[in-house]
Amino acid sequence: MKASQVSVYPWQQAIWRHLAGYIEQQRIPQAILLTGAPGLGKRHLAEVYVGALLCHTPSPEGFACGSCAACKLYQANTHPDYLTIEPEESGKTIGIDKIRQLIIQLALKPQYEAYRLVIFQPADALNTASANAFLKCLEEPSERTCFILISDQPSKLPATIRSRCQKIHCERPNDVVARDWLARQGIKDDAEQLLAMAQGSPLLARQYAEHHFIALRREYFEAWLQIALGKGDLLSVAEQWQKQETVDLSVLLAWLASWLTDIVKLAQGIDVAGLENPDFKKPLQALAERLELKRLYQYYDAVLKSRSQLATQINKQLLTEGLLIDWSQLNNH
Numbered sequence: 001m002k003a004s005q006v007s008v009y010p011w012q013q014a015i016w017r018h019l020a021g022y023i024e025q026q027r028i029p030q031a032i033l034l035t036g037a038p039g040l041g042k043r044h045l046a047e048v049y050v051g052a053l054l055c056h057t058p059s060p061e062g063f064a065c066g067s068c069a070a071c072k073l074y075q076a077n078t079h080p081d082y083l084t085i086e087p088e089e090s091g092k093t094i095g096i097d098k099i100r101q102l103i104i105q106l107a108l109k110p111q112y113e114a115y116r117l118v119i120f121q122p123a124d125a126l127n128t129a130s131a132n133a134f135l136k137c138l139e140e141p142s143e144r145t146c147f148i149l150i151s152d153q154p155s156k157l158p159a160t161i162r163s164r165c166q167k168i169h170c171e172r173p174n175d176v177v178a179r180d181w182l183a184r185q186g187i188k189d190d191a192e193q194l195l196a197m198a199q200g201s202p203l204l205a206r207q208y209a210e211h212h213f214i215a216l217r218r219e220y221f222e223a224w225l226q227i228a229l230g231k232g233d234l235l236s237v238a239e240q241w242q243k244q245e246t247v248d249l250s251v252l253l254a255w256l257a258s259w260l261t262d263i264v265k266l267a268q269g270i271d272v273a274g275l276e277n278p279d280f281k282k283p284l285q286a287l288a289e290r291l292e293l294k295r296l297y298q299y300y301d302a303v304l305k306s307r308s309q310l311a312t313q314i315n316k317q318l319l320t321e322g323l324l325i326d327w328s329q330l331n332n333h
């Protein structure tokens with residue numbers, strides 16, 4: 001077992017003490033709802049907790065030993081008392097078949113002496129039918145079984161499920177802790193900007209660094225500026241934005257929204273210190289002086305609306321094209 005699998009991230013110490021307290025007192029909640037923004041390592045925390053509950057000889061801090069028979073099985077991902085419930089494909093729901101299958105498995109005793117653990121991720125992907133079926137599992141507890149529901153958007157879960165879970169919320173680390181951790185990953189110079197882009201989530205910031213998000217953000221901004229100037233082929237820009245796989249379209253639209261927010265701030269004479277994109281101040285200022293505020297607000301609303309439509313079956317090519325055409329028209333082309 002890797003060292004990382006028997007310890008938690010620095011910003012998870014307090015939560016870990018809480019979870020370890022359950023183990024120490026042998027008061028394991030039947031269901032835990034683990035919430036918090038993406039990129040904070042919720043899954044990792046859940047897996048460390050699972051490892052600790054499966055382990056035959058955990059350490060005094062409550063972590064798995066990493067070397068007993070149970071740990072070996074868990075490490076090889078073959079422990080029979082550890083189950084995961086996930087959608088077939090990312091973005092899809094967790095179908096009722098998965099829950100029916102789970103109910104059959106839960107009817108049997110756990111195979112080992114310790115606990116049986118089931119991770120749901122993302123738990124908010126349960127649809128109405130599967131959530132109702134799962135509710136029965138919560139209402140009629142099975143022997144030594146603990147469910148861990150992981151969710152970035154817990155409000156999407158039915159209240160009937162939420163109310164039956166112990167809620168544990170992962171907070172974003174403070175800047176010092178986050179930067180210190182990033183520095184130990186070899187990320188120093190761009191740490192501040194990456195953390196800002198990742199809304200303070202260190203794991204997301206590291207992922208952004210690995211995929212050169214700072215350079216990509218600049219590239220996308222330049223293309224968007226070109227369209228504002230009436231240059232560049234907006235259809236091919238739209239195609240490129242929509243086709244590339246590195247930057248999720250929802251992230252790109254969030255960038256777009258933040259550029260617009262800054263233009264509005266600049267148009268209203270708000271202090272530069274409050275800008276989300278201080279590095280783009282000059283071109284944003286030029287746009288602020290030129291564009292009509294009312295139409296900017298409308299465009300901002302359209303960007304947010306498009307962002308919320310991404311989770312639906314909408315044609316992403318048309319959506320991206322529409323946004324760039326509107327942007328071009330807003331600039332009077």
Ligand SMILES: [Zn+2]
Nearest residue numbers: 055065068071
């Ligand atoms: Zn062990």
